[in-house]
Amino acid sequence: MHRVDSLTYVGAPNEAVTLSTRVNGGGQITVTLDGQPIQPNSTFPLPAAPGGHRALQIGLFGPIGASCAVGIATVDGGTDGDFLVCQPHTPAPTHNYSFTVAAQAAINAFRQLKSGATAKKRGGQ
Amino acid sequence: MSTRVLVALVLLGLSSTPALGQGAPPPPKAAPAAPAAPATTQPVNDRSQVILEMVKAGDAAAAAAVGSAPFATTFGAGREEHIVAYLIAFHSERPGYRALLDLMEARVDTQVGASSSSAGSTSLASKGLVPDILGFAVEHGAVNENISGTTVTFRATPAGIVSALQGQGLLDTYASYAANPALRFASGFSAAASFDTSLGSSSGTFTATSKQLTSWAVRWQAVNGRDPSRAEYASQWKTSAPKQAYDDATIAVNAKLSTVPEFATWEKNLAGRVAQEVDGPWATDKNTPAAASKFQAILSTEMPKLEKIAFPDVVTAALDTLVSQLTIVENSAASIYSFIGKGQLLTFDWTTTRDVVLPDLYTATGIYETGLGAMRNTDMTLNVGVSMFRHVPTGATHAFKSVDVTTEFDHPLGSGAPSATLSFAARYSYLPNDSVASTGAAMTGTTSTTASTVATSPKGSIVVVQFKVTVPVKGSGVKIPLSVTASNRTELIKEKDVRASLGITFDLGTLLTALAPKK
Numbered sequence: 217m218h219r220v221d222s223l224t225y226v227g228a229p230n231e232a233v234t235l236s237t238r239v240n241g242g243g244q245i246t247v248t249l250d251g252q253p254i255q256p257n258s259t260f261p262l263p264a265a266p267g268g269h270r271a272l273q274i275g276l277f278g279p280i281g282a283s284c285a286v287g288i289a290t291v292d293g294g295t296d297g298d299f300l301v302c303q304p305h306t307p308a309p310t311h312n313y314s315f316t317v318a319a320q321a322a323i324n325a326f327r328q329l330k331s332g333a334t335a336k337k338r339g340g341q
Numbered sequence: 342m343s344t345r346v347l348v349a350l351v352l353l354g355l356s357s358t359p360a361l362g363q364g365a366p367p368p369p370k371a372a373p374a375a376p377a378a379p380a381t382t383q384p385v386n387d388r389s390q391v392i393l394e395m396v397k398a399g400d401a402a403a404a405a406a407v408g409s410a411p412f413a414t415t416f417g418a419g420r421e422e423h424i425v426a427y428l429i430a431f432h433s434e435r436p437g438y439r440a441l442l443d444l445m446e447a448r449v450d451t452q453v454g455a456s457s458s459s460a461g462s463t464s465l466a467s468k469g470l471v472p473d474i475l476g477f478a479v480e481h482g483a484v485n486e487n488i489s490g491t492t493v494t495f496r497a498t499p500a501g502i503v504s505a506l507q508g509q510g511l512l513d514t515y516a517s518y519a520a521n522p523a524l525r526f527a528s529g530f531s532a533a534a535s536f537d538t539s540l541g542s543s544s545g546t547f548t549a550t551s552k553q554l555t556s557w558a559v560r561w562q563a564v565n566g567r568d569p570s571r572a573e574y575a576s577q578w579k580t581s582a583p584k585q586a587y588d589d590a591t592i593a594v595n596a597k598l599s600t601v602p603e604f605a606t607w608e609k610n611l612a613g614r615v616a617q618e619v620d621g622p623w624a625t626d627k628n629t630p631a632a633a634s635k636f637q638a639i640l641s642t643e644m645p646k647l648e649k650i651a652f653p654d655v656v657t658a659a660l661d662t663l664v665s666q667l668t669i670v671e672n673s674a675a676s677i678y679s680f681i682g683k684g685q686l687l688t689f690d691w692t693t694t695r696d697v698v699l700p701d702l703y704t705a706t707g708i709y710e711t712g713l714g715a716m717r718n719t720d721m722t723l724n725v726g727v728s729m730f731r732h733v734p735t736g737a738t739h740a741f742k743s744v745d746v747t748t749e750f751d752h753p754l755g756s757g758a759p760s761a762t763l764s765f766a767a768r769y770s771y772l773p774n775d776s777v778a779s780t781g782a783a784m785t786g787t788t789s790t791t792a793s794t795v796a797t798s799p800k801g802s803i804v805v806v807q808f809k810v811t812v813p814v815k816g817s818g819v820k821i822p823l824s825v826t827a828s829n830r831t832e833l834i835k836e837k838d839v840r841a842s843l844g845i846t847f848d849l850g851t852l853l854t855a856l857a858p859k860k
Contacts, residue, residue, distance in 0.1 A: 224419065243578065277579075277674075312591070
């Protein structure tokens with residue numbers, strides 16, 4: 217799976233997505249996948265057909281200072297982190313994650329493209 | 342001893358915010374909606390506060406080790422809550438926006454005032470609450486010569502002072518409490534000092550000299566059931582979590598924002614700067630303060646550019662819907678905080694009272710507070726204390742003075758806010774030996790009037806009961822208490838016949854948050 221933008225990912229058909237959450241400060245989270253509640257720490261597959269899409273939503277509600285650290289794996293070989301925190305002007309942060317399925321060939325091409333861009337960036341430094 | 346019934350009419354100025362437990366974020370009680378005004382005339386504090394919260398969120402994300410780009414987790418597609426908050430603050434002239442912002446910013450705390458034994462106090466029972474930052478109370482006491490004049494009380498938590506010195510506002514301090522168990526424990530301790538400004542060489546002027554110091558106290562909060570992060574309140578947060586309509590409104594705003602090319606360009610530029618100038622260096626050196634500082638500087642430059650973007654009506658409409666939903670969320674949170682604010686408190690207090698003509702009087706008191714009923718509408722306070730002099734005073738036979746038990750019930754009359762409060766309080770004191778008590782005679786300048794300042798207090802039991810109705814004056818922050826006090830003896834009644842008091846109470850914690858320039 218690869219990150220294409222903030223909270224936006226593209227993966228291969230049937231690729232497994234691992235979600236991990238860690239809540240602190242008395243907050244309570246609500247996690248839904250395509251509108252259905254799921255466990256805060258769970259694994260789910262992407263659709264089998266290219267073009268398929270899954271929508272993950274994590275909402276946090278609690279006292280000021282309550283927080284939730286989120287990990288999405290495997291993204292670009294590691295874990296993509298996210299963070300929600302209840303603050304006076306953001307009392308109930310809700311983050312929406314988008315997962316889109318692309319054909320394996322397209323994923324491979326995208327991987328090479330990202331690898332090349334990363335190598336080029338490092339070489340330029 | 343004949344029973345005397347005394348009536349007190351007391352005007353007591355109080356700050357307009359409700360009290361809550363120490364270390365607990367206060368309830369976001371609805372503040373009166375400010376009249377609508379163009380955004381350009383609003384103070385920039387709202388927007389500055391949002392920027393500050395973004396920085397704090399990035400800082401917390403870095404501490405939580407959520408990845409190599411913690412500061413980027415505060416904005417971007419799918420997580421625009423801070424951007425939305427900024428836009429709400431900028432468009433505060435729109436209907437409902439200002440009221441929502443006031444709700445968001447109303448999380449302030451108030452708990453100041455002299456202890457029940459101080460000269461200017463109007464209550465029988467002490468409350469176990471402790472101000473979170475620094476409580477500064479000035480209570481102008483009675484006009485009657487038998488009731489001492491002006492008492493100034495400072496009470497502070499060491500942890501709160503440290504936070505204040507670090508430049509943290511009240512809300513930051515609450516967040517620190519939530520994140521740091523050690524700090525939360527330390528915040529259970531507090532100290533207080535009371536000064537009588539009628540004493541000393543500059544009578545009527547607060548000089549904080551030892552001559553004006555009339556008491557000092559230390560307090561430890563053993564149980565704080567008013568911490569909203571406690572596990573016992575998890576179900577309330579869970580069941581009151583935002584509903585589907587809120588989620589839909591959030592998604593809608595995110596979607597509408599993404600359709601505005603100018604906004605997409607702005608956010609892409611912001612993301613680039615944060616990646617290159619904040620998260621990139623942080624990933625290498627892990628210098629979070631430096632990264633946070635740089636992030637704040639970038640936001641201070643970039644966020645105002647949002648104000649120049651002409652958002653289409655669909656974005657504004659989506660924002661309007663979200664504001665409505667956020668207001669529901671805020672009111673839910675307010676209800677939870679209100680309930681939590683009536684949780685159990687168990688506090689131990691040690692007070693040393695100084696007197697010109699008597700030895701220091703030590704008083705150890707246990708204070709228990711809780712809300713009674715399913716909705717905790719009735720406040721119950723119980724004080725149990727023992728008092729003894731530092732040494733046997735002239736005219737007494739023992740240093741031990743008394744055992745005191747006091748209880749108070751406060752019940753709101755009506756469900757509206759503000760509503761009057763009906764209070765009943767009773768005190769039972771047992772003096773095992775003949776003792777003495779200060780009658781609190783006035784002292785002028787440097788010359789203390791020692792004559793008649795000490796009265797014999799024969800051994801036995803003393804009972805005092807008090808009924809009080811406190812009527813708030815809507816929109817003014819002023820409350821008017823009317824009380825009737827009766828006793829079998831008069832030693833414990835502060836009022837003599839009829840008195841009127843006018844007091845002003847400040848909470849510097851509140852002022853610190855409200856008045857300090859936002860970064």
